Amino acid sequence: DKPVAAGLGLGINVKEAQGVMIVDIGAETTEISVLSLGGIVISRLIQNGGRSIDDAIQSAIRKEFNFFIGSKTAEAIKKGLACAIEPDGSSMQICGRNMVVGLPQMMEITSEFVYEAIKEQLGIIMDAVKTILERTPPELGVDIIQNGIYLTGGSARIRNLDQLLQQKSGIRVTVDEEPEMSVAKGLARVMVDRDFRSLAFVTKEQKYE
């Protein structure tokens, strides 16, 4: 299972841990999972992630400035300027098409603008985490509070996203240094590490929703 692999990649001993929460914010989706003793207890997949954040930036720029940018540009803006808490006052020159005159142009985009544009998408992800925490059995919840929440996936690189999640959940958040690699690293560990090999054949009952 992907969340179990992610947990291993994060260096968590998922086989022993009573309660671990992993929030994997990828490109197309966000997967929020609670693991216990190597199996998935609760997992929820929502269709929000890096891509929907890019789309939000693209449509905010179109609406506000009548300026069309491609999705690659939107992603570059996100990587350059997006932050989840306080925008830092930085800005960027971007290329696009002025839709009024129909010509290519440059314009400046600020981190404040991007912050406002992506707020709603980040909020949806935060709310989904809260919902899962509310549905987590209390005995596991206590363990999650002690272990903290593990934030992973490429979109975990959005600046201060860990802090936002920490504020919203009241639980300490740990981010992997190479968040897009957690699943791959975990799979490698399953293959190499005898101790974890049994996890490759997990047959525990799972509750997906």
Ligand SMILES: Nc1ncnc2c1ncn2[C@@H]1O[C@H](COP(=O)(O)OP(=O)(O)OP(=O)(O)O)[C@@H](O)[C@H]1O
């Ligand atoms: N520095 C960065 N800042 C913000 N977002 C980033 C950064 N680097 C990568 N991303 C985003 O991370 C996402 C890719 O993450 P990841 O590789 O975990 O996705 P994936 O596993 O391929 O997708 P999914 O899990 O949805 O199938 C992309 O949306 C990308 O824009």
Ligand SMILES: [Mg+2]
């Ligand atoms: Mg992924």
